[in-house]
Amino acid sequence: MEDLLTLGGRSIKSRLLIGTGKFASYPLMKKALEAAQSDIVTVALRRVDTGSKADNILEYIPKSCVLMANTSGARNADEAVRIARLAKASGSGNWIKIEVVQDNKYLLPDNLETLKAVEILAKEGFIVLPYMSPDLSMARRMQDAGAAAVMPLGSPIGSNRGVKTRELVEILVREIKVPVIVDAGLGSPSDACECLEMGCAAVLVNTAIAIARDPVAMARAFKEAVSAGRTAYLAGLASSGSVASASSPLTGFLRDETR
Amino acid sequence: MEDLLTLGGRSIKSRLLIGTGKFASYPLMKKALEAAQSDIVTVALRRVDTGSKADNILEYIPKSCVLMANTSGARNADEAVRIARLAKASGSGNWIKIEVVQDNKYLLPDNLETLKAVEILAKEGFIVLPYMSPDLSMARRMQDAGAAAVMPLGSPIGSNRGVKTRELVEILVREIKVPVIVDAGLGSPSDACECLEMGCAAVLVNTAIAIARDPVAMARAFKEAVSAGRTAYLAGLASSGSVASASSPLTGFLRDETR
Amino acid sequence: MEDLLTLGGRSIKSRLLIGTGKFASYPLMKKALEAAQSDIVTVALRRVDTGSKADNILEYIPKSCVLMANTSGARNADEAVRIARLAKASGSGNWIKIEVVQDNKYLLPDNLETLKAVEILAKEGFIVLPYMSPDLSMARRMQDAGAAAVMPLGSPIGSNRGVKTRELVEILVREIKVPVIVDAGLGSPSDACECLEMGCAAVLVNTAIAIARDPVAMARAFKEAVSAGRTAYLAGLASSGSVASASSPLTGFLRDETR
């Protein structure tokens, strides 16, 4: 029986969500998305540059993908709600990643404004995935407010530092009922693999793929690592010990047993 | 062009070497080996129990695999050499993993006796892979003595603690010309993935697969993770930073720019 | 010029705050407090057991110490406020550690209810130190609401796991103006030392001292480690590098320089 992630009422096959920022070009991004075989892809909204003749990014995202707009740029709940409605009006569907950031140095989410936005948008029928600072009490509130998942950060956006918040994320995994998706900071496939091994439902990766020397190969690497981590989680990782345990028999050998 | 590991004069496809100890049964081990798609499989030698009618383990190892006997049980170079010759005489070929252990608590290798065994067996035409404590000066000597690879431990055998020796293993990767294969202590696919990402040529895993709740699935997970780590290494991992770097544009948005 | 911590309008000499829970006896606690030479000591409030003739803990706390009652037992802001007022009425002064916990497994603080309590009690003139989950946006709000300091957890209360939240605490240290005091989870003097080295203003320790085999000696150890960490912070720690840098001269030696 296939292992699927139930999210926003859908059955999702890939536990690797991909962000579309920072790619050198849309065609390159398209190749990476195809290599990653993600089912959920994030995009942002911005004012059009009336001068430019920029391509439409949507044409470079596989039609099979769920489009999830983020509210980046929002500094409070109201702006996040406004951006979410614009995204929906633009026909991208009703999946929204809430991202409310006040701090431009670490781009850390504002859990309280994020919660307010979740409350409003969940009521409006959006499928809401809040990007948040890992905190059990606020994660519980996001869940109770109707969040489809919670997305704690592993480390600051784009820092590629990995799961530095493991201690807190592990607690979310044990205590929160909706899927826990680590978003931001994952720098390598082993980071992503580790998240799935500890029971996270999925990961969202952007920078580590987009700025790799070969983004298409890196997308494939993340895809494999996420699959490996999930398989390992389901297969039951053995616990670790502090001393050794022989993998070869330690019985006497080549010696006189009378000795 | 395919990425192959050149080892002992062969071109090896899989960078996951598997040990055959601790499996609940030979048929289960066989399934795990098939799932792992390893090209190199380790076995041990022991005195026959003249009473028992135990199966022949070799019948449960895919014919396509290179068989690599280990010298477990050896407490010095002479015993290791003697075991290696017995292994060769038994028709398992000339690949040998040198394992000389004095300490029965941590099962840590004896680098000096291991080096002596490498010198003797390499001269005799064996393809010698020494299991060793990560130490640059001894690794250089193993290489100069004709070792086909060096196999530093990640942590004590069977401890599933991961790459606790990362600091020293990374130095080996940078300074040693023969392949560096992390052997012992890898507890999860993310550990294996991390080794490949840092430039190790391969990993050798036994306990973490053999004692998993589902060894066959775990073997598959390690296979994927190793492939992911290697792909990431070749694709060029991005470096990590201490602050954030936006993955979405941070240009003014929904605000009057005159403000 | 002496290095003092300005907190709640006072100049505090010791950067080690001590909790009084879990000691085997009050006299033992008294000895530990004297050894630690702390200036700030936390206590809790509970219903009297009308049966018992238990001693008055206050008689075992040096008169020179600032008494800081905590609101442990509170599950929301109202209960925390009520406990704070009772503490004040009991003559313990107006220093209060806000501790609002819903979750009885990890005892993680509820940042939102904690914030509400800070807002009310700061207005009432309390010197308020909120125990919180490390989150920049909420820490900023605590600060703006009049918190005298913020007290992020290092790891769950009593777990002795150390500064597992280092990534987030370091950001608080850089971005928050009021003192950052790591509270909860510090298991060893080196953990406390590390906090001061990274620029935290102080630490609050209870379990690691109270349940040590020799709590009095452990209190002395924490005192020294905190002092060491602070001194190192002021002395300017050298940065770390990835390769070696000789501490002895590497000039040619005992060799013919013409070689």
Add this chain to the structure above:
Amino acid sequence: MEDLLTLGGRSIKSRLLIGTGKFASYPLMKKALEAAQSDIVTVALRRVDTGSKADNILEYIPKSCVLMANTSGARNADEAVRIARLAKASGSGNWIKIEVVQDNKYLLPDNLETLKAVEILAKEGFIVLPYMSPDLSMARRMQDAGAAAVMPLGSPIGSNRGVKTRELVEILVREIKVPVIVDAGLGSPSDACECLEMGCAAVLVNTAIAIARDPVAMARAFKEAVSAGRTAYLAGLASSGSVASASSPLTGFLRDETR
């Protein structure tokens, strides 16, 4: 009863050994040595520059200190032995730190040549402290050859990276009878404190003090941290747990117990 370190037949008070390289000036070094209150101080030997009128470093080292010359510059056992004899002839006494390095990038010790030097010099009556790569089998040989202590590296010399070899050093502490002294790589007082907490007998620090912004204060910080770590080790650190354990009573409070 005072806690003293028995080393080379002496009872040593300070568990902080100091290296004298890289200080901006001898007078500054002198102040740092006084602040550290070390009993054992390392120096190196070099060819005199017949031109220069450089001061005599020995005049800047407290007379009460044991002088321990190192063999830095030696690339093999013979050179180390030769340097040791020169040091002794110069009247610095018979304490010698064996340092044999081939690799100029990571300055990692050559365990095998180091062992040879230990065997020769111990026989000649030197008090021999080998700087080594952490490896149980070689540490045992150093001990059997008469080493007064073993000095595994924490990380490469001068890297200030801390105890990256903790996994292996902890094993030495448990298995080796002579004192284990962590030498090289300790970057901060908390690193040194951690070494003593895990049962190391002492630490040797040079770069982290010499290149600190304020070396004298940093020396004091290391002195305190080492004392704290040792005190904590003797006081019995409590073990760490994965969940929380309340430091305040969790009995019902301010609620109707009939509820």
Add this chain to the structure above:
Amino acid sequence: MILTLNGKQESIEKPVTLDALVTAKGLCPDKIVVEHNFSIISKEDWSKVTLKDQDMIEIISFVGGG
């Protein structure tokens, strides 16, 4: 009449003051705080407060805590 004292119901025959209650319970006035129907009563006022049926009293003191 019925009181709720520290969350437990207690019945007493005749009205008493807080003062009397504290003495009856053998509590040391210096180490406790008394809350009467959610308002804190200072020591000097204990004698002025006579308890009525259904009153809620909390008597609190300090204990060890972190």
Add this chain to the structure above:
Amino acid sequence: MILTLNGKQESIEKPVTLDALVTAKGLCPDKIVVEHNFSIISKEDWSKVTLKDQDMIEIISFVGGG
């Protein structure tokens, strides 16, 4: 009359519809969303909205983001 378009002030001679504005700016209708004084206007209604002095218009489209 003066409009605020994407945060920048612009003066135009005579009243125009949103429709006309989008065309004048050379924008592809399929890839944009238009907000007129904080309410979103669907494509089919662009022709019905004539801009007045001091109106605020936001024209938005998708870009890469994580």
Add this chain to the structure above:
Amino acid sequence: MILTLNGKQESIEKPVTLDALVTAKGLCPDKIVVEHNFSIISKEDWSKVTLKDQDMIEIISFVGGG
């Protein structure tokens, strides 16, 4: 006469060849290696080796190991 087989002493009545010993022990020739007084004897030579008193024989086979 006394042999040491895999570290254990065994007494046998009359001299036997390695061949006979292996058969007597019910071992499958294909999965074992035989060492006679520290030198390895290949299958084809088993019949040529007759065991003497005090001989040491090791009979080895493969097992699982890491």
Add this chain to the structure above:
Amino acid sequence: MILTLNGKQESIEKPVTLDALVTAKGLCPDKIVVEHNFSIISKEDWSKVTLKDQDMIEIISFVGGG
């Protein structure tokens, strides 16, 4: 005649003692060790050693080191 002093070749006109060499080089006897053709010569013996052609001399002193 040619000496090798601390790895550098030097030519001197006439034979000298170690004593004289040290003085000539302006070195403080208390802070140095002298090795002559790989054997260490103690201060009191410097005057007894007269240097010959091709002699190797090492003059060493202490410096800072870790």
